[in-house]
Amino acid sequence: MKSILVIHHGQGVGGGLIALLGLIAELKENNRVHVLSIFDGIAVDYIRQTGATVTVAKSRFYAKFYQLFIHSDAAYFNIIDSIRNNKSVILYYLSKYYFAGKELKNIVFDYEIVYLNSIFISDWARASKLAKKKVVIHVREPLSRGLFKFKYEIIRQTINKYCDQVIAISHDNASRLDLQHKTTVVYDPVVTKNRSQSEYKLINRKFKYFVYLGGMARIKGFEQLVESLEYLDENIRIFFLGGESEYASHGLKRLVRQNLDPFFLKNKRLIDKLKKSGKIIHVGLVDDVFYYYENSIAAICPFSKPHASLPILEAFSVGKPVIVSDVKGMEELVDSTNGVFFINSDPESLAHKINEMSQVTEQDYEAMRTACMTKYKQIRERSDSVTSVLNRT
Template sequence: MRILYDHQAFTGQRYGGVARYFHDLMESLLEMGVGVKLSLPFSNNEYLKNSSVRRPNKFKHIFGFMPTNMLVSRTNRLNSIVQLQRGKFDVFHPTFFHNYYLNHLGKKPFVLTYHDCIKERFNLNHIDNSSHAQKQELLNRAAKIIAISENTKADLLEFYQIKPEKIAVIYHATSFKNHQLPKDFQVKTPEKYLLYVGARNDYKNFTGFVTSIASVLKKHPDVHLLCAGGGDFNKTEHEFIASLDLQSQVKHFNFQSDDTLFYLYQQAIAFVYPSLYEGFGIPILEAFACGCPVVLSNTSCFPEVAQDAALYFNPNNQEDVAYKITEIIQNEALRKSLVEKGNIRQEYFSAEKTATQTLNVYKSILAK
């Protein structure tokens, strides 16, 4: 069996959940002996640096960030079209929602992974450039749809016209489960910190969360909120943090490797995920794998993924957020219990399981 994946998730992103998902899936399928090809001449994606799948050519932003990204994206798209027209594959699995491939597939089937309905739920048109009608067409023409949680499947059925049996729910996994830090690996961090990972915009509820825990941090001046990744704080964020007088306790941390992120999870008091909505939430599994207590919003997919292995708060209730964060800081027995439950819960998820179930989807299409 030969599976072709395209360039979309890897062209402009160095990091990100979607790119991580496809990279880990392809690596696992390769290990299982499945023929995997990634159509991607140019990319600066970090996950592909030592990949068995493909190591694309790196590029510099010689025309500026956006113009260069657009040029590289179009070049990669042309290459994907060439690969599609050659037809040397059995199933095509696009990595995002651009519909360029529909006129080049011929009779070959394709599978579409749908990660979340954040754009639909919150009317956030900047998330991608595909309209509702364009996505409906992709969903109609896909041979099978993979949803990454039951929550995402329910949302798809709410926002689009799809038969439930066309959707297969296949959970994510994390490579952190088998990650080993180099001996004596260390990173300079605050002694005590809560860890926030990733983007901070819109539905991520970063400002709402910081507002809710401002009084808690002031009562615990030795505790920091460490924000890993997601880009440096912008001017608005700096002004917001200053308005709460938390400049010395809310810090940003850029990381360049999985080793660093793994270490940050390991050393944290807890990982906090105050988002109002996610399709799955891979950082939850990363925290489990690192032995880090998990504190989550009680929204969307979070209870489905973490079950009893997390402490939950209502993200819209400042008092509840403050109470739960105080509890996780002060209650060592609670933290230990959550780590133990996380160790148990993480066994339900594995890269091999994700790959096997996805391979079964491919096989079911070709058997028709």
């Protein structure tokens, strides 16, 4: 039995959090687990539901000033974001050299391993290592090299110096960090507990159903999904799962965003277009996503930026093919036997592939379903587990 301190940023509800909840439940079976959340965000309530003890960082620095140092190819940047990102570099160093160590001293839990759940919190690695703990970091994001590699090297050198093990959720993420000597690729597990309990009756057999799980996140392909709606056949319906965009609704912040973020006004138009479309079944944030997989022909994953995606694995696990953009890294999981590719930034191409998938013959569709489940089985058989990596550390 090992004692593990899990450090998580505490923000967001998505595939990363789902995988973390499954991991915590698995770790608790044979280990002692305590969770430190940097922010008192929405994720904290979900983590507490696993029965794990959660401590939220007490320092005013994290509550009032700290920002995650996000340097990822799975992100869009405008003037506002660039300013915030440069500010976050300073905060990263303050956390790395002072505040993280101070916060760890407040933890009364006696632990031997620190597990950092995101590359965005690599600033906690130094303090963890100086406390004479084994440090494992989970590379869930595609680290960006940037133009001059300055920010890239800040993160990479910190991980190389202070982390004993690196876990990457894809080979693409592993290659970007380029620390192969200490990296293990572990694909996210598919968590089914409490996620397939619906008794909804939403299905009308005259329609062809698909599922999209990215909400209004731009990197998930929200923009090109909405723009594709006008090109879809009339019998297509899409279950729209996920959260909404969060912008300041009034005041100075809204005024600044409106003038400096070119996507702000466009996003409002996209939301209006989405709500008016008769081809969208708006579901929102739900835990029981497998009802929608099982009642759909395929999962639509129209990512506009490269990143590993749990919905692809979830779809494969129940024998559902996927429709994905041709961004870097998708070929790691998807090929012509288990899905189709469309041209990124081309909504008409996306619509064409959805229409095409809705008309596939029963024989070809069953072959794709078999290929999906075969691929998923191969991934699970060949992939290590986060628990195994932590136990070996």
